[in-house]
Amino acid sequence: xxxxxxxxxxxxxxxxLTTELLPFWTNRMKDEVxxxxxxxxxxxxxxxxxxxxxxIAQTRCLYTVASAHRAGYGNGELAELAKHGADFLLNKMxxxxxxxxxxxxxxxxxxxxxxxxxxxxxFAIYSLSEYTLATGDKRGIEYAGKVFDMxxxxxxxxxxxxxxEMFHRDWTLKGPGSAGGDRKTLDVHMHLMEAxxxxxxxxxxxxxxxxxxxxxxxxxxxxxxPKYKTGIPQFFKDWTVAPQIKFDxxxxxxxxxxxxxxxNATDNTCYGHNAxxxxxxxxxxxxxKISPESYAETFKIIxxxxxxxxxDTEFGGVYVEGPHSGGVYDREKEFWQQAEVLIGMxxxxxxxxxxxxxxxxxxxxxxxxxxVINKGIGEWYPLLSRKGEPIWTHMGHSWKxxxxxxxxxxxxxxxxxxxxxxx
Amino acid sequence: xxxxxxxxxxxxxxxxLTTELLPFWTNRMKDEVxxxxxxxxxxxxxxxxxxxxxxIAQTRCLYTVASAHRAGYGNGELAELAKHGADFLLNKMxxxxxxxxxxxxxxxxxxxxxxxxxxxxxFAIYSLSEYTLATGDKRGIEYAGKVFDMxxxxxxxxxxxxxxEMFHRDWTLKGPGSAGGDRKTLDVHMHLMEAxxxxxxxxxxxxxxxxxxxxxxxxxxxxxxPKYKTGIPQFFKDWTVAPQIKFDxxxxxxxxxxxxxxxNATDNTCYGHNAxxxxxxxxxxxxxKISPESYAETFKIIxxxxxxxxxDTEFGGVYVEGPHSGGVYDREKEFWQQAEVLIGMxxxxxxxxxxxxxxxxxxxxxxxxxxVINKGIGEWYPLLSRKGEPIWTHMGHSWKxxxxxxxxxxxxxxxxxxxxxxx
Numbered sequence: 001x002x003x004x005x006x007x008x009x010x011x012x013x014x015x016x017l018t019t020e021l022l023p024f025w026t027n028r029m030k031d032e033v034x035x036x037x038x039x040x041x042x043x044x045x046x047x048x049x050x051x052x053x054x055x056i057a058q059t060r061c062l063y064t065v066a067s068a069h070r071a072g073y074g075n076g077e078l079a080e081l082a083k084h085g086a087d088f089l090l091n092k093m094x095x096x097x098x099x100x101x102x103x104x105x106x107x108x109x110x111x112x113x114x115x116x117x118x119x120x121x122x123f124a125i126y127s128l129s130e131y132t133l134a135t136g137d138k139r140g141i142e143y144a145g146k147v148f149d150m151x152x153x154x155x156x157x158x159x160x161x162x163x164x165e166m167f168h169r170d171w172t173l174k175g176p177g178s179a180g181g182d183r184k185t186l187d188v189h190m191h192l193m194e195a196x197x198x199x200x201x202x203x204x205x206x207x208x209x210x211x212x213x214x215x216x217x218x219x220x221x222x223x224x225x226p227k228y229k230t231g232i233p234q235f236f237k238d239w240t241v242a243p244q245i246k247f248d249x250x251x252x253x254x255x256x257x258x259x260x261x262x263x264n265a266t267d268n269t270c271y272g273h274n275a276x277x278x279x280x281x282x283x284x285x286x287x288x289k290i291s292p293e294s295y296a297e298t299f300k301i302i303x304x305x306x307x308x309x310x311x312d313t314e315f316g317g318v319y320v321e322g323p324h325s326g327g328v329y330d331r332e333k334e335f336w337q338q339a340e341v342l343i344g345m346x347x348x349x350x351x352x353x354x355x356x357x358x359x360x361x362x363x364x365x366x367x368x369x370x371x372v373i374n375k376g377i378g379e380w381y382p383l384l385s386r387k388g389e390p391i392w393t394h395m396g397h398s399w400k401x402x403x404x405x406x407x408x409x410x411x412x413x414x415x416x417x418x419x420x421x422x423x
Numbered sequence: 424x425x426x427x428x429x430x431x432x433x434x435x436x437x438x439x440l441t442t443e444l445l446p447f448w449t450n451r452m453k454d455e456v457x458x459x460x461x462x463x464x465x466x467x468x469x470x471x472x473x474x475x476x477x478x479i480a481q482t483r484c485l486y487t488v489a490s491a492h493r494a495g496y497g498n499g500e501l502a503e504l505a506k507h508g509a510d511f512l513l514n515k516m517x518x519x520x521x522x523x524x525x526x527x528x529x530x531x532x533x534x535x536x537x538x539x540x541x542x543x544x545x546f547a548i549y550s551l552s553e554y555t556l557a558t559g560d561k562r563g564i565e566y567a568g569k570v571f572d573m574x575x576x577x578x579x580x581x582x583x584x585x586x587x588e589m590f591h592r593d594w595t596l597k598g599p600g601s602a603g604g605d606r607k608t609l610d611v612h613m614h615l616m617e618a619x620x621x622x623x624x625x626x627x628x629x630x631x632x633x634x635x636x637x638x639x640x641x642x643x644x645x646x647x648x649p650k651y652k653t654g655i656p657q658f659f660k661d662w663t664v665a666p667q668i669k670f671d672x673x674x675x676x677x678x679x680x681x682x683x684x685x686x687n688a689t690d691n692t693c694y695g696h697n698a699x700x701x702x703x704x705x706x707x708x709x710x711x712k713i714s715p716e717s718y719a720e721t722f723k724i725i726x727x728x729x730x731x732x733x734x735d736t737e738f739g740g741v742y743v744e745g746p747h748s749g750g751v752y753d754r755e756k757e758f759w760q761q762a763e764v765l766i767g768m769x770x771x772x773x774x775x776x777x778x779x780x781x782x783x784x785x786x787x788x789x790x791x792x793x794x795v796i797n798k799g800i801g802e803w804y805p806l807l808s809r810k811g812e813p814i815w816t817h818m819g820h821s822w823k824x825x826x827x828x829x830x831x832x833x834x835x836x837x838x839x840x841x842x843x844x845x846x
Contacts, residue, residue, distance in 0.1 A: 153575040154630055159637040161584045172629045206595045207577055214582040 001349075001358050003423045009365055010416040016369070017409035020378035022073060024395070025402050029061060030081060034107050036088030037061040039401055043393035045377045051106045054398035055120035056251050058089050063127035064402040070134035071410045079135050086131050089124070090143060098170050099150050103249065104398070115174070116167040117249055118155055119188050121147050123403075125195035129202040141202050148199060148208065151192075160238050162218055163188060166249065178260060180247040184239070186223050186231040189215060190277050197284040209288065216284060219277065220298065228324045229301040230269035231277055233262075241266055251399045253383075253392070264329055270321040271310030272337025275344030278302045279411075282347050292351060303348040306341060307360045315387050316367035333388065335380040335400075338368050339408035346415035365412075380405050424772075424781050426846045432788055433839040439792070440832035443801035445496060447818070448825050452484060453504060457530050459511030460484040462824055466816035468800045474529045477821035478543035479674050481512050482524075486550035487825040493557035494833045502558050509554050512547070513566060521593050522573050526672065527821070538597070539590040540672055541578055541611050544570050546826075548618035552625040564625050571622060571631065574615075583661050585641055586611060589672065601683060603670040607662070609646050609654040612638060613700050620707040632711065639707060642700065643721065651747045652724040653692035654700055656685075664689055674822045676806075676815070687752055693744045694733030695760025698767030701725045702834075705770050715774060726771040729764060730783045738810050739790030754809040758823075761791050762803075762831035769838035788835075803828050 024045060029037045039057035040050040062085040069078035092109030093101045095116075101124050104113035125144045132140035154171040155163045164173055165188045166180035174181035196212035222239050225232055234242040243265035246256040262268055278299050285292045292299065309326050310318050312333075318341045320330035341364050348357030371388030372380045379395040379402070394400065447468060452460045462480035463473040485508040492501035515532030516524045518539075524547050527536035548567045555563035577594040578586045587596055588611045589603035597604035619635035645662050648655055657665040666688035669679040685691055701722050708715050715722065732749050733741050735756075741764045743753035764787050771780030794811030795803045802818040802825070817823065 149572070149576055152579065152581075153572055156575065156579050156581045157584065157637065158575075158579045158586070158634055159584045159640045161580065161582045163581070170629075173633070206593075210596070211581055214580065217582045 001355070001419075001423075003420065006416055006420050006423065009362070010413060010420065012365075012369060013409050013413050013416070016373065016378075017406065017413065018073065020373070021402070021406055021409060022068060022078075024378035025061070025064070025406075026074070026077060026081065029402075030084060031088075031107065034088075034109065035084065036092065036107075036109070037085055038107070039396050039398065041379075041394065041396040043374065043377070043381075043390075043395060045379070045395055048394070048397075050397065052112065052398050053088075053093075053105050053107055053109070054251075055093060055101050055103050055117070056123055057396075057398050057401045058085060058093065059120065059123035059127040060401045060403035061085055062089060063123065063130050064406045066127065066131040066134040068406055068410060070130065071414070073410070082131050082135055083137065086128070086137065086140060089128075090139060094143070095169065100147065100171070102169075113249075114169040115249060116154075116169060116171055117251075118151065118163055118165040118167070119191060119251055121151060122188060122191035122195040125199050126191070129195070129198040133198070133202050141199075144199050145203065145205075148196075148211075152211070157184075157237060161214070162222075162235075162239070163192065166247070178245060178248050180249065182237060183242055183245075183247075184235045184237065186219075186233050186273060186277075189219055189223055190231070190273065190280065193219060193277075193284055194280050197280070197287050201287045212284060212288065216281065219281070220295070224277075224298075225269070225324045228269070228305055228326075229274075229298050230305055230324045231273045232324075233268060233270070244268055253399075264323065267323045267325075268321055268329070269324050270337070271306050271318050272334065272340045274302050275306050275310075275337075276340035279340070279344045279347045282351070296351065299348070299351060303344065303352075303357060306344065307356055310337075310341065311360050311363055312367075312386065313363065316363050317371070317384075317388070318364055318367075319386075331386040332391065333367070333372070333384040333386065335372055335382050335384075336404040338364050338372055339380075339404040342368070342408050343411045343415065346412055346419065350415060350418055424778070424842075424846075426843065429839055429843050429846065432785070433836060433843065435788075435792060436832050436836050436839065439796065439801075440829065440836065441496065443796070444825070444829055444832060445491060445501075447801035448484070448487070448829075449497070449500060449504065452825075453507060454511075454530065457511075457532065458507065459515065459530075459532070460508055461530070462819050462821065464802075464817065464819040466797065466800070466804075466813075466818060468802070468818055471817070471820075473820065475535065475821050476511075476516075476528050476530055476532070478516060478524050478526050478540070479546055480819075480821050480824045481508060481516065482543065482546035482550040483824045483826035484508055485512060486546065486553050487829045489550065489554040489557040491829055491833060493553065494837070496833070505554050505558055506560060509551070509560065509563060512551075513562060517566070518592065523570065523594070525592075536672070537592040538672060539577075539592060539594055540674075541574065541586055541588040541590070542614060542674055544574065545611060545614035545618040548622050549614070552618070552621040556621070556625050564622075567622050568626065568628075571619075571634075575634070580607075580660060584637070585645075585658075585662070586615065589670070601668060601671050603672065605660060606665055606668075606670075607658045607660065609642075609656050609696060609700075612642055612646055613654070613696065613703065616642060616700075616707055617703050620703070620710050624710045635707060635711065639704065642704070643718070647700075647721075648692070648747045651692070651728055651749075652697075652721050653728055653747045654696045655747075656691060656693070667691055676822075687746065690746045690748075691744055691752065692747050693760070694729050694741050695757065695763045697725050698729050698733075698760075699763035702763070702767045702770045705774070719774065722771070722774060726767060726775075726780060729767065730779055733760075733764065734783050734786055735790075735809065736786065739786050740794070740807075740811065741787055741790075742809075755814065756790070756795070756807040756809065756811065758795055758803040758805050758807075759827040761787050761795055762827035765791070765831050766834045766838065769835055769842065772842055773838060 128140040128144040166174040176182035200208040244262040246260040322328040345361035381390040383392040551563040551567040589597040599605035623631040667685040669683040745751040768784035804813040806815040
């Protein structure tokens, strides 16, 4: 780890972010006709015309431009874009009758799926809080607070703790099984931690802090594997481990058997989620003004598990998933897992100053810049083979957007600057 | 159990309710000067002048007059009184800044204790819902719904389930130990069941039903003793049993050692609570349209425990408390435990048609009418020796009021009518 090496990696990330990644989006995401963001682009960056605006893609775009503005990028242009996105989200996707945001509308804003999905609401809280922090527009924190209140009222399980995740439009709970009404997931509870962190950063309210701490407690002591500290994807209401099934409402293309169940349904953990959980928790502790030292052992176990099992030392990059005790099931490479492991490994370097995290960072950085980035276009391929050949090639759709990629660059640059300052 | 016997007992209760108990209150409870209810009376029924209006006494008085009106008593006079009480509660005791009700004001409505105590808020929900059901005044359910929402936001423990109970004015949690901020109690969770039952009866809202069912699940499977089904008074946040301590904010005069702890702090159950829990749950199931048959075994265990341990077959009436496994620690007689066991035993008769419950009912009925009622005055003595000599003699104060006594008569008469109809 020498200074020149760090500077070179930092510059590579900075150039990518400012001359490729952000321009990819600012050049094409603004829907001038209907408001909000256009989010469907093919491998060449052309609008596919798909007539969808998903809660996830709209809120993640809002987060992306607001957070990049707050981090100092875009010369004000990103704040304008953020306001444009917030207007559509609040005026077209908010359910005036029952409260909360619709899951899917068309480009004009007509409702396509009116269900209330907590995964999407976590991004509503996250992005609207970030929007107020970035721009000062109070509508963001007002609606983030409203969503938080509705989550407490309708979604918390006052029997076993945690949050129910899948609701009908009127906030009645959906049915069991693939409807998801009897499941609790790592995914939602992790993204609620992320959301409540920024909500608390923006509001300073004690109740936001308290619920964030309660969620962290759940993640550390119930949702993470007791020994390996790796995330367990799905649970029943009483926190017994549930076989990992595919839900009717999805926010990613994941591989399941024909019966809609994972091949290793009850012993499966995902490296990108684990690294993302660790760095999001480190960030949450910073906002909460709690020293990360108290959780150092957990972070060490998670980062070591990621390095020892998730990093492909032969072809580079991060695998998809494997068993909690170690090993790999799926050796393909998903874009978002690369993005999150980059940030996680840099936090590993900052916290523990260990060479193996730096080597892992460099490995994934190289894989991203050599294989994952769609050269000349600027965004990342969503899925690649182990060796780095693109399998899926779309640049954007309802659940593949700029949140992981832009955030990864913004957060990696910030961390590389910290590491550099210590040299 | 013959018809004449039932009729005689029913008439005795009816006469007491209509010519003694309700008149005791209607003749003196209305505060014509300041609004709301006067609740402090000595053994002769004279106003003691104590300058307090407690959230418990105001809401319980509201419940009493509203519920008695709904049950057909008072020729409309009680609905007037209920509106008089609701006006004071909503106009003087609601915290416009932080929401929720103050714990204690003076007679004029100046705040004396501004803390937010969930025990009191359970009675706010209960009485305001009952008020709307009785009178149609929508303000009741509006504020009951507001309190419910605040409880979900500020009080539910999203980590372990259940409700935190002791808050500062701004809904930040109070400290541990005697401040009560680290405890969860049977008392609060049982009264929330009672409150959510009437809230759901009034609103018909699914979320009120769902949270009621979650609370019932907690009571049956966590708060009740796993073997004896008797109530365990206090818990830490993770539902490990906590030694029963005295809190700084109290709502009853209970006996603790000098260290503020019960003599048998971790093995103590209260017969009146157990019988009250059982009949409140039977009522909740009725409102929820769930057959009580599914829980018949639990009700049987609880009623048998009450009869076998709580009933004084020598001097009559119900003891205070004893160990879960059977036996008695405290043989004095508290008024409210008599009131609740009367209703419970009649439910036992209706559900199981067993002679021992009828005998227990008659025993307690006799003790109440011969010893507990303050003859010529009309209300009940709060505490008596085992043999039935009054120990405390006040008729009303901030936490001894008409809720147990009037409700016991209204509910007993209703049940005696059902039993009579079956003869």
